[in-house]
Amino acid sequence: MGREKSATAEKIIKIASEIFAEQGYNGAKVDAIAKRAKVNKATLYYQIGDKATLYSAVLDRVLGQTINDVCHAVKGAGDPESKIKAFIHTLSVSSQAANFTAPIFLRELASGGKTLPDSALQHMGKLLGALTETIQQGIDEGIFRKVNPLFVHMMILGSILLYQTNEPIRRRNVAKNPEIYNPDHFLKNEESAEQILDLILSAIRA
Amino acid sequence: MGREKSATAEKIIKIASEIFAEQGYNGAKVDAIAKRAKVNKATLYYQIGDKATLYSAVLDRVLGQTINDVCHAVKGAGDPESKIKAFIHTLSVSSQAANFTAPIFLRELASGGKTLPDSALQHMGKLLGALTETIQQGIDEGIFRKVNPLFVHMMILGSILLYQTNEPIRRRNVAKNPEIYNPDHFLKNEESAEQILDLILSAIRA
DNA sequence: TAATTGTTCAACCGTTTAGTTAAAACATAT
DNA sequence: ATATGTTTTAACTAAACGGTTGAACAATTA
Numbered sequence: 001m002g003r004e005k006s007a008t009a010e011k012i013i014k015i016a017s018e019i020f021a022e023q024g025y026n027g028a029k030v031d032a033i034a035k036r037a038k039v040n041k042a043t044l045y046y047q048i049g050d051k052a053t054l055y056s057a058v059l060d061r062v063l064g065q066t067i068n069d070v071c072h073a074v075k076g077a078g079d080p081e082s083k084i085k086a087f088i089h090t091l092s093v094s095s096q097a098a099n100f101t102a103p104i105f106l107r108e109l110a111s112g113g114k115t116l117p118d119s120a121l122q123h124m125g126k127l128l129g130a131l132t133e134t135i136q137q138g139i140d141e142g143i144f145r146k147v148n149p150l151f152v153h154m155m156i157l158g159s160i161l162l163y164q165t166n167e168p169i170r171r172r173n174v175a176k177n178p179e180i181y182n183p184d185h186f187l188k189n190e191e192s193a194e195q196i197l198d199l200i201l202s203a204i205r206a
Numbered sequence: 207m208g209r210e211k212s213a214t215a216e217k218i219i220k221i222a223s224e225i226f227a228e229q230g231y232n233g234a235k236v237d238a239i240a241k242r243a244k245v246n247k248a249t250l251y252y253q254i255g256d257k258a259t260l261y262s263a264v265l266d267r268v269l270g271q272t273i274n275d276v277c278h279a280v281k282g283a284g285d286p287e288s289k290i291k292a293f294i295h296t297l298s299v300s301s302q303a304a305n306f307t308a309p310i311f312l313r314e315l316a317s318g319g320k321t322l323p324d325s326a327l328q329h330m331g332k333l334l335g336a337l338t339e340t341i342q343q344g345i346d347e348g349i350f351r352k353v354n355p356l357f358v359h360m361m362i363l364g365s366i367l368l369y370q371t372n373e374p375i376r377r378r379n380v381a382k383n384p385e386i387y388n389p390d391h392f393l394k395n396e397e398s399a400e401q402i403l404d405l406i407l408s409a410i411r412a
Numbered sequence: 413t414a415a416t417t418g419t420t421c422a423a424c425c426g427t428t429t430a431g432t433t434a435a436a437a438c439a440t441a442t
Numbered sequence: 443a444t445a446t447g448t449t450t451t452a453a454c455t456a457a458a459c460g461g462t463t464g465a466a467c468a469a470t471t472a
Contacts, residue, residue, distance in 0.1 A: 008419085024316065026232035030460060040421045047419085047462065068376075105317035109367075110230065110309035112315070112374035121379060145408075150391050151365060154372070158364020159357060161315075166207035166360070173327060178329075181307045184358050195357045202351075203409035214448085236430060246430085246450050253448090257430065413471095420467070428452070438449070 009047040010055075012037045017058045021100030023054055025115070052115070059104065059120045066101045067092040067123045074130045080138030085197055087131060092193035102164045124150050128153050135204065145206045152204060159196050165181050215253045215263075218243045225265045226340045227306030230313050231321070233260055258321075265310065265326045273329045275300040281396035286344035291295045291403055293337060298366050308370045334359050341410065351412045358410060365402050 008150070015037040019028045030051055034041040048054045073090035077083040095101035108116055117129050167186075174181045187195065200206035211219070221243040225234045236257055240247040254260045273373040279296040283289040314322055338357050344350030373392075380387045393401065 005418095023316070024232060026230060026311070027317075029458080031458090041460090042422085042462080043420050051460070053395075078318055098333075106312040106316040107230070109371040109375075111228070111233075111310040112371070113349070113378065118382070121375070121382070124342040124375070125379060134223065147405065148390050148401050150388075151369070151398070151405060154365040154368045155361050155405060158366075158368040159360040160364075162360045163357070165315040165318070167329070168320075169315075169327070171320065172319065173331060176324070176327070182356075184354050192357070195354050196361070199353065199357060199361060199409040203405040212448090235428090237428095247430095248451085249449055251431070416471080417468105418468080421464105421465085423452095423463085425462075425463105428457105429457085431457105432455075434451085436449105436451080438447105440445100440447080440451070442443100442445080 006047060008039060008043065012039060013046055013054070013057050013061055016054050017062050020055060020058050021062075021103040025051075025084070030054075056117045059117060059125075062099055062101050062104055063120050063123045065099065066091070066094045067127045069131050071126055073156065073186075074134060080134050080141065081141060081201065083134040083137075083162045084131075084200065085133070088156055088160070088197045088200065089155070089190070089193045092164075092196070093189055095160065095162055098190055102161045106161060106165060122130060131156070140206070143206055144204045146185075147204050152200065155203070156196065156200060159199075160193075163192055163196075212253060214245060215290055216251065218245060218250055218254060219260070219263050219267055220294070222260050223268050223306045226264050227268075227309040231257075235347045236260075240328055253325075254363070258279075262323045265314075265323060266329075268307050268310055269326050270333060271305065272297070272300045273333045276337050277332055280340060286340050286347065286349060287407065289340040289343075290327070290337075290406065293340070294362055294403045294406065295396070295399045296367070297362070301366065302395060309331055309368045312367060334365070344410070349412055350410045353385060353410050358406065361409070362402065362406060365405075366399075369398055 016033050034044045073086040074083045077086040086167045132149040135149040240250045276296045279292040280289045283292040338355040342356040
């Protein structure tokens with residue numbers, strides 16, 4: 001299945017991730033991607049195929065990487081609380097650092113995942129599975145109360161994605177009326193993950 | 207400023223909300239909007255103006271309505287816990303019922319709100335303001351612990367928007383492998399709001 | 413070295429798109 | 443009856459877009 005990709009193809013997919021994240025599928029123009037990747041458009045079609053195929057490759061790369069990071073970190077942690085911490089921290093860091101998970105994810109949700117390839121669906125399933133397992137473990141051990149893992153999942157994912165993607169809007173808001181500036185609204189990655197972790201643990205602890 | 211709109215203009219904006227929600231700004235075609243609204247394209251341009259203006263009107267309508275609903279419900283409630291309950295329930299119901307807040311909201315976040323008109327920014331500020339006030343009130347009364355209201359806000363908004371927009375993906379997942387079906391993943395509006403409320407209150411109670 | 417294969421390029425093609433135009437039909441009120 | 447505002451029809455434009463072509467270039471093999 002996964003035949004290895006040439007360096008040119010990798011470069012194109014990386015740049016395409018940026019542009020799809022910024023503009024969405026319909027907003028992203030093939031010419032713009034080729035230009036920013038510094039390859040001829042025909043090269044793009046030679047290496048990848050059509051626009052839809054390129055987008056699938058981007059989804060696979062972006063979602064796959066982030067979710068693998070998270071699942072790996074969760075496996076590496078011991079008790080359920082540490083696993084939750086690993087989940088939140090890794091997701092927060094990995095989805096921000098030089099990759100474009102959040103906007104792509106949100107856009108996919110907005111369109112009902114109509115174009116999500118099955119591989120991406122499996123990735124997402126893995127993510128939910130990892131958290132559900134952890135929470136169930138915590139419930140079994142008596143340290144978490146009985147909660148619906150799906151909603152905890154939505155809460156974690158939602159707050160991380162929204163906090164990240166909301167940043168430019170908060171900045172613009174402050175630029176418009178500086179008197180509302182509040183340092184608590186501009187926490188760094190690690191601090192924001194800490195805030196979310198604190199709220200989530202309080203929400204689910206027995 | 208807000209000169210009142212003709213019935214035709216209202217109809218166009220309503221249909222446009224649907225299509226922008228389904229397809230995003232770039233995916234939505236002016237011809238398709240005119241067709242579904244059963245008006246001639248020339249009428250659309252006569253009544254509204256260009257595509258960007260139409261989109262602004264949609265944003266104003268969709269965000270404005272939902273957020274007004276929420277703020278109104280919060281004002282009508284008494285103690286902070288009731289206000290939070292009103293916030294969550296109203297947002298959950300209003301953003302789903304025959305209006306298209308969630309996808310439009312998520313897409314705006316995904317693109318960093320580049321095209322958000324100032325009016326929409328103010329709406330969003332109102333929403334955050336209403337919650338922040340409520341939480342501060344609860345903290346002052348000693349029933350909530352000291353939490354960062356912004357993150358509570360992201361958590362509520364995030365879980366509601368994600369749960370809603372995630373539904374088709376969950377359905378598709380279950381269709382692919384029916385053995386994973388779980389009724390807890392397909393709660394009705396009111397029940398899901400209840401789940402979120404429960405988690406949020408546990409997270410912030412003193 | 414000559415032939416073969418894989419890769420890149422500039423130019424091009426057909427379609428779709430947002431937006432316009434002008435004339436005519438329809439509606440409403442003066 | 444006339445004037446004003448609104449909608450339709452249907453054709454049109456100019457630009458942008460996804461995708462293709464054929465030739466040039468580079469790497470590999472014989």
